[in-house]
Amino acid sequence: MSRIIELIDKLEREHILPKSELVEIISGHTPETDEYLFEKARAVREKIYGKDVYMRGLVEFTNYCKNDCLYCGIRRSAKGAERYRLTEEQILECCETGHELGFRTFVLQGGEDVFYTDDKIVSIVTKIKEKFPDCAVTLSIGEKSRESYEKFRNAGADRYLLRHETANSEHYSKLHPKELSLENRMRCLADLKELGFQTGCGFMVGSPYQTAENLAEDLLYIYDLKPHMVGIGPFVPHHDTPFAEEKQGSLETTLLLLGMIRLILPNVLLPATTALGTIHPKGREMGILAGANVVMPNLSPKDVRKKYLLYDNKICTGDEAAECIACLGRRMESVGYKLVSARGDFIVDS
Ligand code: 5AD
Ligand code: FES
Secondary structure, three states, X not given: OOHHHHHHHHHHHHOOOOHHXXXXXXXXXXXXXHHHHHHHHHHHHHHHHOOEEEEOEEEEEEOOOOOOOOOOOOOOOOOOOOOOEOOHHHHHHHHHHHHHOOOXXXXXXXXXXXXXXXXXXXXXXXHHHHHOOOOEEEEEOOOOOHHHXXXXXXXXXXXXXXXXXXXXXXHHHHHOOOOOOHHHHHHHHHHHHHOOOEEEEEEEEOOOOOOHHHHHHHHHHHHHHOOOEEEEEXXXXXXXXXXXXXXXXXXXXXXXXXXXXHHHOOOOEOEOOHHHHHHOOOHHHHHHHOOOOEEOXXXXXXXXXXXXXXXXXXXXXXXXXXXXXXXXXXXXXXXXOEEEOOOOOOOOOO
């Protein structure tokens, strides 16, 4: 039996491997071993979540950002970005539309925008939960103090997404300005989990300077943190950033990591991301077939979609939410899965 197959079997059994063996898989996988891995990942996922694919309505409510992450198209120095903010009323309207379309999770995502004080976020979360008590609210608004997170949680926010971006601090410092540290990012994630959020971390595949060792470190960190969600997608260069000329992340490596993450955390909520759909026309379907079980269509008003561009060539910026749902429904069916309305909470083993 091939060494890689042996290691995949061991990963399935033990959920984690020593770093050197994770690196062996990442460096030595082939289309044949990928198929073997994906089959296992699908079986694990189907045992827990069946063929259901959960949908999250993404509301990109501000593209102002005080940070300057080198990869990101809405970084503070991206002078080409046309900035916008949605009002509380506009955000609630997005949720209204989304609710009619069957969404039961709203993800409020934005740059780190000081305009939205804790009080404003608390007010928005409170109103969404009042109007849509059957829905989950997810925040994705970056690094905050534990006290702020606690306020959001008390207001009723259920989940929080904050990608760690890379678990290696040297690599972290090559992707971020010096004001940002991996240490604080990890502090945030630990706080979020302790405060009872369903918590999501994640990273880009193929970000500049990333090595196979770095990816293995990401997997080890994920195993230790045991988040409820993991968001991964390929790095895609944005023309108005220092990484404009860098290479895009690979489809194959992204799929491989989705499959490995499914074996590491069988119950994880794992999106087939928009970035994956951007680098390949069937990227999201392939993501589902590699072990993912979530998609995150856009609910932002059509006129602001083209302004929330973290990377170039982002898909669906000209489509209405309703069109995306219909399209995704067909796409999921084409590979034997089913897009469902359910809130799609993390399932804990009994
Ligand atoms: N390519 C792919 N993903 C990106 N993100 C930011 N910029 C890019 C890019 N150029 C991801 C980051 C961030 C998430 C919201 O989007 O991982 O956490
Ligand atoms: Fe948006 Fe297909 S998912 S148009």
